[in-house]
Structure formats: structure tokens, C-alpha cells
Amino acid sequence: DQQVKQNSPSLSVQEGRISILNCDYTNSMFDYFLWYKKYPAEGPTFLISISSIKDKNEDGRFTVFLNKSAKHLSLHIVPSQPGDSAVYFCAASSQGQGAQKLVFGQGTRLTINP
Amino acid sequence: GAGVSQTPSNKVTEKGKYVELRCDPISGHTALYWYRQSLGQGPEFLIYFQGTGAADDSGLPNDRFFAVRPEGSVSTLKIQRTERGDSAVYLCASSLTAGGNTIYFGEGSWLTVV
Structure with missing residues (x-):
């Protein structure tokens, strides 16, 4: 029972272009969503988050969009840079059940080509 | 150190051993x-x-897994009678308090059961 799904295992984007990573969830109790970035042999690093009361959150080159009716969120990176090449995980939690228990997707490997 | 620290970074153990x-x-x-x-x-x-x-x-898979944090700081995850299916990266994370705070991950301990 995969409650958080990232259906694209990999994505390749040209440097300078926009990278769009997608994530779908099934549990309507989820109300807090996060994106993590992971380099090889390192732990996941927090990127950006969004609460269900918002539909957009922006931080520099990173923007997360949330569509609650579709149970879908996306991460936009613009412009993409070679250092953005990593595995990206989306994660979700329910504040009512304690935001400490994150449910992760399977990850999308992003490759930025020079 | 400034971040979450995990040891060992790599562990190879025989099936049935304690880790x-x-x-x-x-x-x-x-x-x-x-x-x-x-x-x-x-x-x-x-x-x-x-x-x-x-x-x-609630996420512990069975009673072979146990974790302690006796003084509220360092934690130890204990796995008894290891099985090949226990092979994975075990990630530890911490946050200032529970709920709504950024969770910071360590680099992980890579466990291989042979």
C-alpha cells in the first residue's frame, strides 16, 4: 500500500531549463508535505515544505505546488543547475497523527545535463 | 559535530547475529x-x-527490532537474529521538537546481512 508515489524513477533535464518532479498521494489525512534531496552516501537533506492550507510555496529556485483535490504535488526547479543532480523524495505527514511520522515516495533521480 | 552522527557507517554481519x-x-x-x-x-x-x-x-517490523534512548540523547537500534531481508540503510534523524519542525537526517548505517 504505497500512500505516496513518485511514478517517474528518473528525469533528465538540460542545464538552465525547468525541472518538474511529481508526487501523488492517496491518504486524505495528509496535511503537510516535504521534499528532500539525497546525494549518494549522504542522508536526505530537507529542501522545501508546504502545508495543506497553501497551494504554493517558493524558496529561491525551488517552488512546490499542491493540488489537494487531485492529491498531487510537484517541485519546480528553475533554472536547473548541475549541482541539482540527485535523488529527490517527496514525503507526507498528518499533523493530527503527529508530523514526526513521514511517509516517503520511492524517489526520482534527477540528472542535469550541461 | 554539527549534524546527526551515525556509527558504524557500514556493517557486514552473518545471518543470525546481533547488531x-x-x-x-x-x-x-x-x-x-x-x-x-x-x-x-x-x-x-x-x-x-x-x-x-x-x-x-509502530514502524518496527517485528520483535527482533528494538531501540533505546536511555538519557534522551544518543539512541541505539538493536536487531536480533538478523536476516538477509534486514539488509538496508538505517537512517537516524532528529528535530528540535516533535511536530512541524524540520527533520535532519544522518548519513545512515549501511547494514549487509550475508
Whole structure:
């Protein structure tokens, strides 16, 4: 029972272009969503988050969009840079059940080509 | 150190042996989490501590897995009678308090059961 799904295992984007990573969830109790970035042999690093009361959150080159009716969120990176090449995980939690228990997707490997 | 520290970084053990994995959270963080990441998957929640007590251990797969945090800082994840299916990266994370705070991950302990 995969409650958080990232259906694209990999994505390749040209440097300078926009990278769009997608994530779908099934549990309507989820109300807090996060994106993590992971380099090889390192732990996941927090990127950006969004609460269900918002539909957009922006931080520099990173923007997360949330569509609650579709149970879908996306991460936009613009412009993409070679250092953005990593595995990206989306994660979700329910504040009512304690935001400490994150449910992760399977990850999308992003490759930025020079 | 400034980040979450985990030891050992790599552990190879024989099937049936006992293993301990250690986590030293960020100083001052009261909440500590253990996650497990298998190849090609996202991290899966195992257990969460608030202070010394296990607030939620619902992710522990069976009674061979146990974790302690006796003084509210360092935590040890203990696995008895290891099986080949236990092979994974075990990630520890901490946050200032539980709920709504950024969770910071360590680099993980890669366990291989042969």
C-alpha cells in the first residue's frame, strides 16, 4: 500500500531549463508535505515544505505546488543547475497523527545535463 | 559535530547475529527518529522518540527490532537474529521538537546481512 508515489524513477533535464518532479498521494489525512534531496552516501537533506492550507510555496529556485483535490504535488526547479543532480523524495505527514511520522515516495533521480 | 552522527557507517554481519547501530542527534534536539531505506525505495519510518520514551514504535517490523534512548540523547537500534531481508540503510534523524519542525537526517548505517 504505497500512500505516496513518485511514478517517474528518473528525469533528465538540460542545464538552465525547468525541472518538474511529481508526487501523488492517496491518504486524505495528509496535511503537510516535504521534499528532500539525497546525494549518494549522504542522508536526505530537507529542501522545501508546504502545508495543506497553501497551494504554493517558493524558496529561491525551488517552488512546490499542491493540488489537494487531485492529491498531487510537484517541485519546480528553475533554472536547473548541475549541482541539482540527485535523488529527490517527496514525503507526507498528518499533523493530527503527529508530523514526526513521514511517509516517503520511492524517489526520482534527477540528472542535469550541461 | 554539527549534524546527526551515525556509527558504524557500514556493517557486514552473518545471518543470525546481533547488531547494534548508534545515533548521536544534533545537540539540543529532543525528538529522534529511525528510518530504514531499502534499495530503490524511499525511507520507511521505524520508531520515534520524544526525550527518553518511544512515542511511536509502530514502524518496527517485528520483535527482533528494538531501540533505546536511555538519557534522551544518543539512541541505539538493536536487531536480533538478523536476516538477509534486514539488509538496508538505517537512517537516524532528529528535530528540535516533535511536530512541524524540520527533520535532519544522518548519513545512515549501511547494514549487509550475508
